[in-house]
Amino acid sequence: MLERQSHGRVPEAPHTQLRAVDGRLLYEHCITRQGFDGPYTIAYHERRPHEALPAADAPVTLPPANVSPERLLRRHYASPRSALDLEPFPRHRGRLLENADVALSLAMPTRSDPFYFANADGDELYFIHSGSGVLRTLLGDLSYRAGDYVYVPRSLLHRFVLDAASAQHWLVIELRQPLDIPRAYRNSVGQLRLDAPYSHRDFRGPTLPAPRDEGLRDFWLKTQGSLQKYLLPASPLDVIGWDGSLYPFTLSIDAFKPKVGKVHLPPPAHATFEAKGVLICSFVPRPLDFHEQAVPCPYPHSSVDVDEVLFYSRGGFTSRRGVGPGSISHHPRGLPHGPHPGAYEASVGSKHTDEVAVMLDVTLPLTRSALAESLEDVGYHGSFVASAGSHSTG
Ligand SMILES: [Fe+2]
Numbered sequence: 020m021l022e023r024q025s026h027g028r029v030p031e032a033p034h035t036q037l038r039a040v041d042g043r044l045l046y047e048h049c050i051t052r053q054g055f056d057g058p059y060t061i062a063y064h065e066r067r068p069h070e071a072l073p074a075a076d077a078p079v080t081l082p083p084a085n086v087s088p089e090r091l092l093r094r095h096y097a098s099p100r101s102a103l104d105l106e107p108f109p110r111h112r113g114r115l116l117e118n119a120d121v122a123l124s125l126a127m128p129t130r131s132d133p134f135y136f137a138n139a140d141g142d143e144l145y146f147i148h149s150g151s152g153v154l155r156t157l158l159g160d161l162s163y164r165a166g167d168y169v170y171v172p173r174s175l176l177h178r179f180v181l182d183a184a185s186a187q188h189w190l191v192i193e194l195r196q197p198l199d200i201p202r203a204y205r206n207s208v209g210q211l212r213l214d215a216p217y218s219h220r221d222f223r224g225p226t227l228p229a230p231r232d233e234g235l236r237d238f239w240l241k242t243q244g245s246l247q248k249y250l251l252p253a254s255p256l257d258v259i260g261w262d263g264s265l266y267p268f269t270l271s272i273d274a275f276k277p278k279v280g281k282v283h284l285p286p287p288a289h290a291t292f293e294a295k296g297v298l299i300c301s302f303v304p305r306p307l308d309f310h311e312q313a314v315p316c317p318y319p320h321s322s323v324d325v326d327e328v329l330f331y332s333r334g335g336f337t338s339r340r341g342v343g344p345g346s347i348s349h350h351p352r353g354l355p356h357g358p359h360p361g362a363y364e365a366s367v368g369s370k371h372t373d374e375v376a377v378m379l380d381v382t383l384p385l386t387r388s389a390l391a392e393s394l395e396d397v398g399y400h401g402s403f404v405a406s407a408g409s410h411s412t413g
Pocket of ligand 1: 350356
């Protein structure tokens, strides 16, 4: 997906001998995407990486996101104030919206993962609304902080180590098909173009420490919506080197360099990542449109082939009343959406926006979970009617 990186010791050629100082043969581990046709990384282990055995614990089945049938409405969910509602064992996740291509969850963990984890169901992209810590992976450690996107490739063994003093609040985007950066941002050799909204320097890969043993042997694997536990015979953090183009990374949303138009630009101008059926956009502070007659506020629109989800992180959200940091809105296809009453008119003459938000356009209709239903601001749909008065949630 990104430029090749190389860490630690690797042999001159793949699939040739690499030996430890005492002469032992080390174990090559090829991690490949799209069969053997996509990006890959080759790691070298002290021990055989394929010896985990099933634990006696019963699998944990995650609740489906399928509240239905229900009326099509524009909906708004406020993040909960604490993690209490978001902790299906053993992970701290609360799934809100889902279709066959993507699942959106909130996470507000209060402890570091006391186990290793891998998601066989897809890539994970986190948006760190608040919190900091370290993503510890088979391929090394990656620090994260508020404003970061954190990418964890499918099936990569990892765990989150939280900064103790830091309240964590994450949006979790789980993708069934590989995440990539938009093809239009690459030149003919795959390099990011000079007019892309970020450069290779903005992506931070892991650092690889020496092999170590944290004393953890539990390994949870997510597959087909259930969590299954395995036991590792030894520490999995035994990689002494790797190289390749498939690895976890962070990208700060503050590194995203937005485009500014003479008149209002549609969301794909802010495209950041994509996967089959999913476009992820970053809305960041920027000057607004510079046509002397411009209406900077987003126009009412019917984007009839997608559902739109917005996660609001910081700044002022001029086109919406009632949303605040941590809010999630879901505007389904089939119903036009647009600014709240008065916002369209009030935007004339605005020169700057300081909003920070993550937007997803998804191709397949989203269904929602009982958790989402419990978090719903039920007055939201009606709040777009000018005669309905002020929106109730402030
Ligand atoms: Fe929209």
